[in-house]
Each structure stands twice: as C-alpha cells, then as structure tokens.
Amino acid sequence: MKEEAKLQTKIIKFLRHEGRFVIKTQGGTPGTDTGTPDVITIYPDGRLIGLEIKRPDGGGVVSPEQKAIGKQINRNNGLWYVIDSWEKFEEVWRNVTTFI
Ligand SMILES: [Mg+2]
Numbered sequence: 001m002k003e004e005a006k007l008q009t010k011i012i013k014f015l016r017h018e019g020r021f022v023i024k025t026q027g028g029t030p031g032t033d034t035g036t037p038d039v040i041t042i043y044p045d046g047r048l049i050g051l052e053i054k055r056p057d058g059g060g061v062v063s064p065e066q067k068a069i070g071k072q073i074n075r076n077n078g079l080w081y082v083i084d085s086w087e088k089f090e091e092v093w094r095n096v097t098t099f100i
Contacts, residue, residue, distance in 0.1 A: 003055045004060065007083070007089075008039065010086060011051065011089055015041050025038060025039070035064075036050075037051055037073075043079075047077060047079055048076075049081070050070065051092075053083050062082055070082075079096065
C-alpha cells in the first residue's frame, strides 16, 4: 500500500473509532468533483471537516482544484486541512477538539 493510502486508512479508522461520520471520496471520478478532499467528516457541532491527504515524504502537491475547494469549504464555515503525516493529523484533531 502506498504511504498516502496507509495514512488515509489510519485516519479513517481513527475517525470511525471515534464514532464520526466519514466519507472517503475519490475526487475526479464520476459524480465527485476534482479537488474534493480525500476524507470528509462532520464535527458534532455540524461543521464539515475536509482532509486533503498527502504522502508523508513531503512530495505531495496540493492542486489548484484542491486549494479552490478548500477555500470554498472555509468560506462556508467548514474546516479544511492538508494532512501529510499522522503527527499533523493529531495536531489538527487536537486543535479542532480544543477550540470547540
Ligand atoms: Mg490526496
């Protein structure tokens, strides 16, 4: 399994274990816009959280479509993050759960 897929699987398992609603998307396939975050979840206050997962070696590039959708999510009071390591995910999750 590729490193990005491994990280993604670990995050999805964690979120499901936490009882979160989780969608794993396949951006760019029929019905799903290119740039759609890899993982979408909802915080208990109703806010959407979009996670764009990138490979942990830092070689992943956030595409213009992904950035545009991230901005759109933010404009709509959702949260959008680029995640390229488990540590980054933990940091983001800690922040999300602390400021609410
Ligand atoms: Mg990705």
